[in-house]
Amino acid sequence: MESISRLAGRRPGGSRAGRVASALSIALLAMSAAGGVQAAQLMCGPGATPLRISTAKATWSTDARYVSAPAGAAAAIVDDYKWRGWFNPTTSTHPASAGALAGQPLQGKWLSFGDAQYPTGAAGNTGTGPYPAVITDGNVANGALVARRVSFTYNEKITIGPNVDLSSIKLTGSGGFDDSTDLLVKPDTTPSGATDWIRTSASFGGFGAPSLISVDGANTGMGFYYGDNTIGFAVVNTFYAPTTSAGNPTGLFADFQITADCLTEPEPVASAVLSCAPDAADGTPVEIGPFFTNARDWKWAMRTDSGALVENTVPEQPLFDDYKYRSWFNPAKLAAGQETSARWISPGTTSPGTADLPGVPYPAATGQTKFGYYGSVFTMNQAITVANNVDLDSIKLTGRFAFDDTGDSVYVKPATAASHYTPFKHLLPDGYGGFTGSVASPFTTATIPGFEVGDNTIGLVLDGGQLRNDCGSGVCALGAIAEFKVTATCKAPAPDPATGTQTINFRAPNPGVYSATNGSTVAWSPTPPLKSSADIDVTYSTSTPGVCSVNASTGAVTLVTPAVAGSCTITANAAAGTWTDPNDSTNVVAISAAPSVTQTMEITLLKTQEITFLAQESRKVPDGAFAVDPAAQASSLLPVVYTSLTQSICSVTSDGTVTPKRNGVCTIAADQPGNAEYAAAERVTQDITLTDAPVVITQVPTLDILGLSLLSLLGAGAGGLALRRRKRAE
Incomplete structure (x- = not known):
């Protein structure tokens, strides 16, 4: 098993672009600090064990200040005070939901400022006071990390190496928090260069018994980024005002592990030469690939600025493959058999939402939007070399694609041409919640014009609907993910x-x-x-x-x-x-x-139109009739008519209700015959695989009270996000 190791005094280097998530798990190796603040380094390597962090006065700090010196030095943390309602960690164990720590004795102590109002032993409290009064609703001007909260932070930096999947970082364990408490993560440096970014997430509560600490980076933008990170908890007293430790001791207990998954560099493509064998007959299929989107092998080559096309900007606007808007699917979490080495490539967003990953700001970028034609072009660094025995009019892409929001076309620029091919055709699917196309049934474009013999730069033309990436809560995010092959057919080469x-x-x-x-x-x-x-x-x-x-x-x-x-x-x-x-x-x-x-x-003399008909999922014959989904759509918005080209396998009504008859490949054609304004559209077809295999029912896991509460909160947020795309701020 590959793992994360902790090496004090070292910092990870090298490029983090173009990483590919592996199925190998990594953890953080806990080694004794040898004086001074050291860094626990999340770095893939053999022989590591998970880092276990627990609350101890010697390894935790606070930003709280004494009432008598509100702008002075930080208050002292005590661990000898225990409020009567806090559970006793020396007699408690981790609950069954605490992952690898389940059932183990708790480590650590309650951290607090004591109680400045009640004497030692009063009402069942224990301690060795007196304890000076401490301000527990933080003032940022006086050094608080989070406004109106007091923060407890772990003294040791968590250093994340470039081969760690940020979306896979997990915190698992249990704790007690008096009162409402958020996880706090402060990266030393973000992609935008900001050094003052703090992300609070994953609220916790409960102090009468150990409560679950379970934060999964695949679902929550915790705010970890490459390099050094400070972690801690931001506590707020929700019952009293003014909020000081006089009668409100503000306690914290935590015992948890940090784990993550490794990333490895993608394998280079063996060949990008589309060529036929010397003896290949005309019409023989040929393909190269697969190619995968990632920040190492792709760049943001073209954008729009005030409506004008800008190519090869200087300095180049960067692409990242560690950003994921909350509604984008996570490629590292695809089902078995559907795994991919592709990554979302994106300029990111300056204002991430609470569930965006990894939850940090990215550089400001302009030129995303579609000004009447197309917006951005992401190009592959590796040229596609086409031999003279390839039919240039047969070249297609076949694979899996997703865009936010729109995939317009395939960009093609031959090395021998002064400019790229125009006009573009709408060749690529839209959507961001999942791949269009699957491993078994890939999406295939129409033939792609513009290729010439020799080297050709290719890319993806996409539109996010906004000029900038600075909309609130990340809604201006622009992204693309693709895994594809370049295919063609052979023909006799031109005479010499x-x-x-x-x-x-x-x-x-x-x-x-x-x-x-x-x-x-x-x-x-x-x-x-x-x-x-x-x-x-x-x-x-x-x-x-x-x-x-x-x-x-x-x-x-x-x-x-x-x-x-x-x-x-x-x-x-x-x-x-x-x-x-x-x-x-x-x-x-x-x-x-x-x-x-x-x-x-x-x-x-009529306007032209075209049909967008996206790939269809496989279906079960015993399930009966179903609707074409996603439905085909004509650019004219006129109704599309469906026809079955495989009547022995399936039938279809003109409005798209498919009735399966037997196992096989059901081929559906989509047509739009035109009207007095529009000419007929070119026919587009899609295949639907029909089987009679039983439907597999996945049991939904039972959630505890905390899980149900979190699910409720997430559901409330998701409702407002469901209508996000297509109507966003310019």
């Missing part, structure tokens, strides 16, 4: 000019339909080439002059005025000539005329 032949890379337009409502200048993409493979000028002509004209030299297409619906057909030619070997100027080859290439684009 050295053989005396040439080809023209004039490719089919994508999209293949253009609406005249967008203007008379046709966005023919990919852009028609100016030169052939032998570097001879390409000339263009139209065979449909009643619909469109074409610039003979550039291939730019223009519609007739007024526009006419129909086919716009363009032919590319390259005349015979000569080719000079770039490596040997004396080698001049006679080149025959290129075979002409003809492509057609449909021109419509």
